[in-house]
Amino acid sequence: MTPALAALLADALLVLHVGIVAFVVFGALAIVVGRTRWRWVRGFGWRLTHVLLMVFIALQAWLGALCPLTVWEQALRRRAGQTSYGESFIEHWLSRLIFFDAPWWSFVAAYSAFATLVIAAWFLVPPQRNRA
Template identity: 30%
Template sequence: MAYRFLADAVMLVHFAFLAFVALGGFLAWRYRRVIALHAAAVGWGLVSVLVGVECPLTAWEDRFRRLAGEQGLARGFIDTYLTGVVYPREHLLTIQLAVAALVALSWVGFVLRRHRAAVRR
């Protein structure tokens, strides 16, 4: 039972990480120090998508699920929980581009807000 709890906890952390990748730049508008963490998270996301490096969170969840006597993740985290579940598989590129646009928008907004604050001083 402890392994299942750990697997579920890792799954929730993974979802939180994905939300942070998509929306963390907007959080940086209020808490500017977050931008460095967000840039690192986006960098990891890019490496994961472009190079195909598996996220350690996926490996941990899979291991905990197997230790709990479950099947584990037959595919990666996103393929298991999002692609084909939340959005159709054929829209994966559209979703990836939408997340990239959100990140870009949040960073442009961050820079503009910082510039406006500097001008006011």
């Protein structure tokens, strides 16, 4: 793999990562706001994906593990000869949206609290299976 391709793939992974963060955060907001307005927020497959993803994120934090997307992106950046979170536009701005400089315990607490909210939403705004 060429360094240019590795850099491009690393940027693509960062965009995917930001998309997943947006899905989790805005998805939770959509469940609360749209519980009586938007039928799609009760879709079983969508809700199952949402809750499982958030539980996975919180579990990673409890185990002290980095997200696999972060590990993969950093490996691609090294292969491209870049330092992690170097100077490309996508990398520079999108990484600042989802990465913060804070103690690890604060991430564990935040992810755990958010996972608790997502699980609570599962019961307070229960998903519905499509009836054929």
